[in-house]
Amino acid sequence: MTGSAAGFLEDSAGYSLVDFxxxxxxxxxxxxxxxxxxxxxxxxxxxxxxxxxxVLAWRVRPRLACALLAIPWAWTGITFLGQRYAELNWAGRxxxxxxxxxxxxxxLLTAIGAGFDRTEGGALGRQPRVPxxxxxxxxxxxxxxxxxxxxxxxxxxxxxxTFGIHPDPTAVATLGIALVALRGAALWLAAIVPLLWCMVTxxxxxxxxxxxxxxxxxxxxxxxxxxxxxxxxxxxR
Amino acid sequence: xKFDAGRRRTIKVIAAGMASxxxxxxxxxxxxxxxxxxxxxxxxxxxxxRLPVIGMGxxxxxxxxxxxQLRLARTEVVRAFVEHGGGMVDCSPMYGSSAAxxxxxxxxxxxxxxxxxxxxxxxRDADQTRDQIAGQAAEWGLERFDLMQVxxxxxxxxxxxTLFEMKRKDEIGHVGVTTSHGRRHAxxxxxxxxxxxxxxxxxxxxxxxxxxxxxxxxARDKGIAVIANRPYDGGRLIKGIQxxxxxxxxxxxxxxxxxxxxxxxxxxxSHPAITCAIPATTQVQHMHENMRAGRGPMPTPELRExxxxxxxxx
Numbered sequence: 360m361t362g363s364a365a366g367f368l369e370d371s372a373g374y375s376l377v378d379f380x381x382x383x384x385x386x387x388x389x390x391x392x393x394x395x396x397x398x399x400x401x402x403x404x405x406x407x408x409x410x411x412x413x414v415l416a417w418r419v420r421p422r423l424a425c426a427l428l429a430i431p432w433a434w435t436g437i438t439f440l441g442q443r444y445a446e447l448n449w450a451g452r453x454x455x456x457x458x459x460x461x462x463x464x465x466x467l468l469t470a471i472g473a474g475f476d477r478t479e480g481g482a483l484g485r486q487p488r489v490p491x492x493x494x495x496x497x498x499x500x501x502x503x504x505x506x507x508x509x510x511x512x513x514x515x516x517x518x519x520x521t522f523g524i525h526p527d528p529t530a531v532a533t534l535g536i537a538l539v540a541l542r543g544a545a546l547w548l549a550a551i552v553p554l555l556w557c558m559v560t561x562x563x564x565x566x567x568x569x570x571x572x573x574x575x576x577x578x579x580x581x582x583x584x585x586x587x588x589x590x591x592x593x594x595x596r
Numbered sequence: 597x598k599f600d601a602g603r604r605r606t607i608k609v610i611a612a613g614m615a616s617x618x619x620x621x622x623x624x625x626x627x628x629x630x631x632x633x634x635x636x637x638x639x640x641x642x643x644x645x646r647l648p649v650i651g652m653g654x655x656x657x658x659x660x661x662x663x664x665q666l667r668l669a670r671t672e673v674v675r676a677f678v679e680h681g682g683g684m685v686d687c688s689p690m691y692g693s694s695a696a697x698x699x700x701x702x703x704x705x706x707x708x709x710x711x712x713x714x715x716x717x718x719x720r721d722a723d724q725t726r727d728q729i730a731g732q733a734a735e736w737g738l739e740r741f742d743l744m745q746v747x748x749x750x751x752x753x754x755x756x757x758t759l760f761e762m763k764r765k766d767e768i769g770h771v772g773v774t775t776s777h778g779r780r781h782a783x784x785x786x787x788x789x790x791x792x793x794x795x796x797x798x799x800x801x802x803x804x805x806x807x808x809x810x811x812x813x814x815a816r817d818k819g820i821a822v823i824a825n826r827p828y829d830g831g832r833l834i835k836g837i838q839x840x841x842x843x844x845x846x847x848x849x850x851x852x853x854x855x856x857x858x859x860x861x862x863x864x865x866s867h868p869a870i871t872c873a874i875p876a877t878t879q880v881q882h883m884h885e886n887m888r889a890g891r892g893p894m895p896t897p898e899l900r901e902x903x904x905x906x907x908x909x910x
Contacts, residue, residue, distance in 0.1 A: 377830060378777070381692045382659045383878065389663055446661035447692045 377566050382447045384567035388518055390447070391509070391525060394439055395517035398524055402506075405431065405523030409502035412536050417495060421475040421540035425465050425549070428533055431523035433462040439526055454559070458526065461533075461552040474545020490585040490592075494538030497578055501532025512570050527575055530556045534582035542593050550586055554579045635681050635890045638871035641819035642794040643770065647712055649865035650890035651684030652677055652883070653825060653876035659692035667700050669878070674701040676880045680887035682710035686797070686823065686874045687736075688747050689718045689728055695735035703737050713738055714795075714823070716747035716774060722754030729768075743795055745772040749780055749787065756791055770794035776825050778806050788814050797823040800870065802863045802907050803833060812869035821871035824864045828875060834860060841910055847903070851893040857882070861889035863903050866896075 395402075408427055415424035436458025445451030468474060505528035506519040522528040530553040537549040557579035564572035637646040657673075660666035677683075687695050695715070702708045715732045717725050729744060744759050746752040752773055759771045772795030775784050781798075788796060788811070796815060800807045801824065815822045828834040838856040847853035851862060857875075864873045875886045895903060 381656055381690070383656050385878065386660050386663070386666060389666060390661065393663060443661060447659050449690070449692065 376562060380448075380563055380566045384569070386447065387563070387567055388514060390439075390443055391520060392515060392517045394443060394524060395519065395521070398438070399517065402519075402521045402524055405521055406502065406506075409498075409522035409528075409532055413495065413498040413502060413532070413539075416498075416536045416540035419477055421477065422469055422472060424536055424540050425475070426469040428536060429462040429465040429469070431529045432458050432465065432533070434523060435526045435529050436462065439524075454526075454556070457552050457556070461549075464548055464552070468541070468545050468549060474541050474543055474548075476540055476542040476546075490589040491539050493581055493585040494535045497535025497538065497582060498532050499535070500574075500578060501528040501530070501535060505531065508571050508574070526556060527560050530560070531575060531578045534578060538582060538585055538589065542589060546586055546589065550582060554583060633891050635683075635887070636865065636894065638821065638865070640770065640794060640821045640871065642792075642821070647821075647872050648681055648683035648887075648890055649870070649872050650861060650887055651686060651712070651714075651823070651872045651874045652886070653874040654685065654687045654694040654698060655691050655876055657876040657878045658687070658694035658697045660697055661693045667697055670697055671701040671704050672880050673877060673883050674698070674707065675705055676883040677887065678705060678707045678710045680884070680890075682707070682712075684712040684714050684743075684823070684872050684874060686714040686825070687732070688716040689732060690716070690747060695732050699735050699737040708738060712742045714743040714745065714772075715741045716745045717755050717759070718747035718750060720751040722751060722758070725755050725758040726762075729762075740767060740769070742769040743772055744768040744770070745774045745795065745797060747774055749773055749775060749783055752787060756787075760792070770821075772796055772821075772823075774798070774823075774825070778804055781806065781811060785810055785814060788818060788820060793818075793820050795821045795823060795871075797825055799826045800824040800864060800867070800873075801827050801829055801833060802860055802904060803829060805904070808867075812867065816869045822869050824870050824873040827861055827864050827873045837907070837910065844906055847895075847899075847906075850899055851895050854888070855885055857885040858889045859903065861886060862894055863900060865890065866894040866900060 408431065412424045412427045415421070415427070436455045440451050440458055441455035445455060502522045506521050509518040509520055510516060520528050522532050533553045534550060534557070537546055537553075541549055557575035561572055561574075561576035561579075564575070635648040635650070638649050639646050658670055660670060674685075677685075685698060687698060689695070702711065713736060715729070715736070717728055719725075719728055729741070733739065733741065744762070746755045746759070756771065756773070759768065762768045763771050772793055773784065773787055773791075774797035775781065776797075776799050778799055784796065784798065787793070796811070798807050798811060800812070800822075804826070812822065814820075834856050837860075841856075843853055843856060843859055847859055853859050853862065861873055861875065864870055877883050877886060
C-alpha cells in the first residue's frame with residue numbers, strides 16, 4: 360500500500376461520505392461520456408459479447424461464458440479505471456487492479472474447469488428455477504437495460520453506460536451470468552469483486568446524486584441472496 | 597515563486613484584456629466599482645507579507661483529469677480569480693489531478709506570479725517528502741511553493757523537519773500544517789505550541805466555530821497565519837441556506853452584504869486571527885462573488901455575534 364493510501368485510511372475517521380469522493384458529478388459523468396465517445400462503435404461488439412455470454416451460460420456452455428467475461432473486465436479495468444478514473448482518484452489504481460484480478464479469476468476458473476453449473480435443461484429448466492431466473496434478469500439488467508438508464512435520466516447518448524465499456528453494467532451483468540454459470544466456491548469467487556464494486560459505485564453515485572444510485576447495490580443484494588440460496592441448495596443435496 | 601502586488605496588478609490588467617477578448621457576455625461581468633476597491637489583506641506574521649483575505653481551494657472543483665473541455669472551463673475560473681488580484685491557491689496530492697489542472701490554467705494565463713501557491717505533503721512515508729513536493733511542483737509548473745503544509749498532520753514530525761530545512765535553503769517560502777472537519781484539534785494545538793509554524797489551516801465557518809476557543813487565540817499569540825478551509829462546509833452550507841432564505845436586511849445595511857457568499861465569507865475573514873479563507877468553486881460567477889466578499893466594509897465583533905445568532909435561527 361502506498362504511503363498516501365495508507366494515510367488516507369488511517370486518517371479517514373470523522374469524514375462524511377462526500378469527503379471520500381474527490382470529484383464532482385459533472386466530472387464523473389463527463390468521464391462516462393468521454394469513454395463512450397472514445398470507444399464508439401465498440402459498444403455494438405460489447406453488447407454482442409454480453410448477450411453471447413448470457414446465452415452461453417443459459418444454454419449450458421458455462422466455461423465459454425466465463426472465458427468471454429474476462430475480456431470486458433480486463434478492458435474496463437485498463438481503459439476506464441486505470442487510464443482515466445485513476446487521474447481523478449488515487450484509489451483508481453487499486454480499482455483497476457481489482458478488475459484485472461477479476462479477469463484473472465474468470466480465466467483461472469475457465470482453465471481449471473471446476474465449479475461450473477452444467478445442470479441439464481437450460482437455465483429456466485433447472486431446479487430450483489429462481490436463482491437461474493434471477494441471474495438471467497441481472498444479466499439483462501446489465502447488458503440491455505443499463506444503456507438506457509442514463510439517456511432516460513436526461514443524459515446524452517454517449518453517457519449511456521454499456522457492458523464491456525463502463526464498469527457498472529459489466530459488474531451487474533457478471534453477477535447475473537455467474538449466478539447462472541457457476542456454483543459453490545467458484546460462484547462465490549467470481550462474485551466477490553463485482554459485489555464490492557457495486558457497493559463502491561453505489562456509494563459514489565449516491566454522493567453524486569445520480570437517480571440510479573440504488574441500482575448497483577440493489578443488484579448486489581439480489582445476487583448475494585440468490586448466490587447464498589444456490590449454495591445452500593447445492594450443499595443440501 | 598514570489599507573490600508580488602505590482603506584478604499582480606500588471607497581470608490583472610493583462611488578464612482583464614484577455615478576458616475582454618475571449619469571454620462571452622455572461623462571463624464578461626467585469627468587477628463593478630465596489631470590487632475595484634482594494635481587497636482586504638491579511639498579514640503573514642512570520643514574513644510580514646500580505647495576502648488577499650479571499651483565496652481559493654481546489655478540492656473536487658479542479659480535479660477534472662485530462663478532460664480538455666473542463667480544463668478550459670476551470671481556466672476561466674482562475675482567470676476571474678486573477679482579475680480580482682489573485683491570492684492564495686491551495687491544493688494537495690490528495691486532490692487527484694487538481695495540481696495538474698491548476699498548472700494547465702496558470703500556464704495558459706501566464707499567471708503564475710498572481711498566485712500564492714500553497715501545497716501539501718500527504719504521505720506517512722518520511723522518505724517521500726521531497727519527492728512528493730517535486731512531483732507537485734512539476735504538476736503546477738513551478739520551481740518553488742510559497743507555502744508547503746503537512747496535510748491533516750499526517751506524519752508531521754518527520755515532514756516538518758524536512759520542510760524547515762527546505763525553508764532554510766529557500767526551497768519553499770513558508771511552512772504549515774493542516775487539519776479539517778474540526779478533527780485532531782488537541783494535537784494541532786500541541787504542534788502550534790512547539791513548532792515555529794508560519795501557517796495553520798483549519799476548518800472555520802459560521803457553523804463550525806470550535807477553533808475560536810483555543811486555536812485562533814493561540815495562533816494570534818504565536819504569530820501564526822491562519823487559513824480557513826471549508827468556508828461553505830463543503831458547499832452544503834451555502835446551498836442549503838441560499839435556496840431557502842434571503843440575506844437579512846440588517847446585514848445589507850451594516851456592511852453592504854449582497855449575497856450569502858458575502859455573508860459567510862465576511863464572517864470568516866473578519867475574525868482578527870484569520871489570514872485568509874479558501875472557498876472552492878467551478879463557476880466563474882461564483883468566483884466573482886467570492887472575491888467581492890474580500891472587499892468593502894466588514895462586520896464588527898457585535899455584528900459577527902448577530903450573524904451567528906441569525907444563522908442558528910434559520
